[in-house]
Amino acid sequence: MIAINDIHKVFNKGKANQVNAVNGITLNIKSEEFLVIVGSNGSGKTTLLNLVAGSVIPDKGTIIIDDNDVTKLADHHRSQWIARVFQNPISGTASDLSILDNFRLAAIRTKPKGLTIGINDQFKQQVKEKIATLGMGLENKIEQSMGTLSGGQRQALTLLMSVMDSCKVLLLDEPTAALDPRSAEVVMRTADKLIADFKLTAILITHNLKDAYNYGTRIIQMSEGLIINDLDSTKKATLKQNDLFDWFG
Numbered sequence: 524m525i526a527i528n529d530i531h532k533v534f535n536k537g538k539a540n541q542v543n544a545v546n547g548i549t550l551n552i553k554s555e556e557f558l559v560i561v562g563s564n565g566s567g568k569t570t571l572l573n574l575v576a577g578s579v580i581p582d583k584g585t586i587i588i589d590d591n592d593v594t595k596l597a598d599h600h601r602s603q604w605i606a607r608v609f610q611n612p613i614s615g616t617a618s619d620l621s622i623l624d625n626f627r628l629a630a631i632r633t634k635p636k637g638l639t640i641g642i643n644d645q646f647k648q649q650v651k652e653k654i655a656t657l658g659m660g661l662e663n664k665i666e667q668s669m670g671t672l673s674g675g676q677r678q679a680l681t682l683l684m685s686v687m688d689s690c691k692v693l694l695l696d697e698p699t700a701a702l703d704p705r706s707a708e709v710v711m712r713t714a715d716k717l718i719a720d721f722k723l724t725a726i727l728i729t730h731n732l733k734d735a736y737n738y739g740t741r742i743i744q745m746s747e748g749l750i751i752n753d754l755d756s757t758k759k760a761t762l763k764q765n766d767l768f769d770w771f772g
């Protein structure tokens with residue numbers, strides 16, 4: 524459903540500080556595949572994700588999402604397919620607004636699955652039901668401002684709001700990097716559940732090799748703008764956690 528064909532991205536072309544961030548990557552990601560990307564700093568992971576999201580436009584190559592050539596389409600024109608969650612929990616939601624109002628805003632912006640902005644009480648009830656599925660007890664705090672929640676709680680709500688869009692692709696760039704270990708675990712489990720429940724195609728970039736091992740149906744390793752390892756679900760299932768550490772040996 525995502526076909527990346529011989530994609531290249533060079534920054535500062537022709538200058539002394541030229542970087543070939545993505546160096547001719549071809550990658551086909553199937554519908555409902557959950558792809559994990561690992562690789563050392565500067566290997567081009569975020570650039571690849573930006574190319575899929577449309578916040579970076581390639582110098583060469585094509586990107587097809589669901590039979591639509593999106594190669595030259597700006598990111599806001601790809602939002603019908605793509606939702607994105609960043610490292611920083613603050614960037615996904617408005618701190619001063621209540622949980623309920625954040626969902627209201629999201630509902631106005633997009634057409635979220637299973638939410639109708641009609642009668643107030645009905646909307647409130649729907650939001651409560653959605654939030655209850657996170658299993659964090661936040662359904663009883665929907666009048667509380669987002670800023671009073673923990674990073675993990677905010678990130679879980681951001682995830683929920685983003686996947687309730689009509690989107691089919693979820694991009695996660697180190698979504699737990701700014702969280703304490705317990706919150707990180709909650710957010711990863713939430714992401715995994717939402718990806719399965721909403722039948723999403725997902726790409727996760729992580730530095731956490733345990734998460735890379737435990738989550739996802741396929742794993743790739745990037746180095747210097749290229750894919751140097753690619754394990755499908757069968758091969759990933761037989762991978763040992765230590766093998767992953769060896770990749771970085």
Ligand SMILES: Nc1ncnc2c1ncn2[C@@H]1O[C@H](COP(=O)(O)OP(=O)(O)O)[C@@H](O)[C@H]1O
Pocket residue numbers: 534535542543544562563564565566567568569570571
């Ligand atoms: N906007 C940019 N301008 C110039 N160089 C960039 C830009 N974005 C990324 N780079 C460079 O491209 C390379 C790959 O970066 P990135 O994709 O962020 O790697 P990763 O996410 O794997 O750490 C790095 O050398 C980085 O400095």
Ligand SMILES: [Mg+2]
Pocket residue numbers: 568569570
């Ligand atoms: Mg990065």
